[in-house]
Amino acid sequence: MSAVLKHVEVNGVEIPVIYEQDDALPIVAMQIVFQKSGSIEDGKLPGLAKMSAKMLMQGTKKLGNVGFANALEQRAIRYSAHVGTETMVMELSALQEEFGTGVDLVRDLFLDPNLTPSALDQVKTTTLGYLSRKHNDYDYIASVNLKKILFADTPLQNPSDGTPESIQKISLDDIKAYFTKHLVLKRAIIVIGGKVDWETAKDYIEKVLSPLKKGELEPLPYYNASDKQKELITHEKETKQAYIYFGSPYYEKLDSPDLYISRVAMFILGTGGFGSRLMEEIRVKRGLAYSAYSLGRINKSHSYFTGYLQTKIESQEEAKKLVKEVIAEYVKNGATKKELESAKKFILGSEPLRNETLPQRLSRAFNEFYAGKPLGSSKEDLKKIESLTLDQLNNYIKKHPEITKLSFSIVTQ
DSSP: OOOEEEEEEETTEEEEEEEEEOOSSSEEEEEEEETTOSGGGOTTSTTHHHHHHHHTTSOBTTTHHHHHHHHHHHTTOEEEEEEOSSOEEEEEEEEGGGHHHHHHHHHHHHHSBOOOHHHHHHHHHHHHHHHHHGGGOHHHHHHHHHHHHHTTTSGGGSOTTOOHHHHHHOOHHHHHHHHHHHSSGGGEEEEEEESOOHHHHHHHHHHHHTTSOOOOOOOOOOEEOOOSOOEEEEEOTTOSEEEEEEEEEOOOOTTOTTHHHHHHHHIIIIISSTTSHHHIIIIITTOOOSOEEEEEEEOSSEEEEEEEEEEEGGGHHHHHHHHHHHHHHHHHHOOOHHHHHHHHHHHHHSGGGGSSSHHHHHHHHHHHHHTTOOTTHHHHHHHHHHTOOHHHHHHHHHTOGGGGSOEEEEEEO
16 A cells, blocks of 8 residues: 555644555554754754754663663664754664564653763763764865855754764753753654554554643744855865865745656756766766766755765866856756656656655655645656656756856865
8 A cells, every 4th residue: 555644633733644554574663753853943052953862862761771772672673863954753663563662662762761961971972073083074074164155144054963062062951952842742743654554553653652742833944045156165184185065046945846847957967977967077078076966955944956076176176167167058058858868767767666665655755745745746746757848847947047156165175
């Protein structure tokens, strides 16, 4: 069966549920997604959302980190918590007969999280170690700096991992306040599937969410990327290459009816690897980079066009100039018939690989729901891609000249 949208009432709140029964394997998997609970909610403490998710990996006060991990391991239960820009996600999967135990353990986490000084110190130590290693990750530096340019004076300008300074400042009270505001029923969406009938799935959902308060869900703000075409160059003595990251506004929304055209347009320009415009012009014809990539990032809270490449230090100006030229030419003259047919062939031909496992199907269904579209709309989009004409594609491309207003973040010697 395909995934379906259902609802479960918990403490007077209707919780949306993406559900698919699949008896192929004796496994059950569940995600608890909390909306407007990602790094966009960090406030004045960059890294707070990620730190909070890591604290949810520290077990309960009763069992502690090691005891909780052992309880999971003994029954081969997989559990994790992580955040994106907009959401916090708790994931649980286990064999059918052990899933109920996993639900009990996650419920205990809500009731009695291990919010102790020792647990926080451990999470801080590992986070600071991670950030220290990133000092020599030039891709990371260039990427973080690009966000600072594109989303200055918004919550998106800050690194989601935080900074050493912000991580040191985060207290147990900050984590508790974060949990109180964000781990609430009105923000929750459940994704559940596997060898589980609906009545059993409903029981699991009611049980795991019952400790949570109703809470509130405020509207998610929207931020446009800057069109000021700035450049930020970071000098690193050790690097032997120039790391060039670029980005611009992209006036496209998650619920747009033209999103399927965007997918084709971005594939041809830079997402499609070998054969894409950027790869063809920058690597194949001129040998300026091993790879060149670009894509449109379209989210509820923000959308932007971005890409990157590495090149020789002496070639960075030529490469940067070429990126601008390729994108400007693409917006002006559009794609070719050959490019459109190649993109269609790849996108439609690879579709079965994106939809063959239960997690893939559930993920797709969730993304459709989150975007405000009916479940199954992705299949309709594929039919539209199949019948997409070159005129339709090129008219769409010409409507987005904003992607030529490029800013650059470069790490070089």
